[in-house]
Amino acid sequence: MKPLLPLLLSLFAPAFAARAQTTAPPPPTETAAVQATIRAFFAGMRAGDSAAVRATLAPGAIFHTLTNGPGPPAVHPESPAAFLRAVGTPHQEVWDERIRFGQVLIDANLASVWTPYEFYRGSTFSHCGYNSFQLVKLAAGWRIAHVIDTRRQDKCP
Template sequence: MKKILLVCLLGISFAGNAQDEKEEIMKVVNQVFEAMRTNDSTLLKQCFIENPYTFTAYINKEGKSILSTDDFQRFIDAVGQPKERVWNEPIWNEKVNIDGNLASVWVDYAFYLDDQFSHCGVDAFHLILQEGAWKIFHLVDTRRRSDCVIPDDIKP
């Protein structure tokens, strides 16, 4: 009976630790979107390692699959610029996977300028745990303007 109780307690402890790790990882991901909403390039940079890899995957007008390398510094500069309209990118369907110091996050998103829909897709993040902090080292997103199924509670 004592062994069963010990195994149950250890299982709860590990489950709690995994949940805590997922929350820490999602905190970093959510800070990216908060930085975008508030034009805070300093907060954005804190979420990433130096010189991360960023890409966009999309289908062009000719139906060809394209993988475009993005310039991270350009992204930082764009986020930090004052804007007439707020960049709002709500997310849902968060999937977090962790193995040691490596994590991946896959989320659906919709991008709005203020309340006006622009596009939707998926953001896929890879993070590394360094010196006790999760940092994004790779980000790729997809973008499309149609076939977007956005939950009602996500829409502005």
């Protein structure tokens, strides 16, 4: 029986590989729902509405930023609670993060989204980079579980 196992595996392995490569793209409605959650996040930020931003986040959401120089690149955790306080604290300039949707990948209740961005305080450019969002689909809909971004002042996407 043991000599048959490698033979059976060699016969069925190509079928499994072919199935994995032909996965259908997500329905457009799911892609739109994921994008709507991210748009709501930034609309809340623009409006200074921390409750609106909080509504887009999954419980236990995590924020990170990657920094470049001086020194070696580093990953820095950021507190979602501190971010929400900052959004809700009155400030003179509108915080305007202008994004474009790059790739949106969805598998079941997990989505990964890549968005190049430019950030403005009022009409003044501050920085740019890329956001990577990980979203999960919960009973209430798509929620942001993790955001990690890059930040720089030049060579914008």
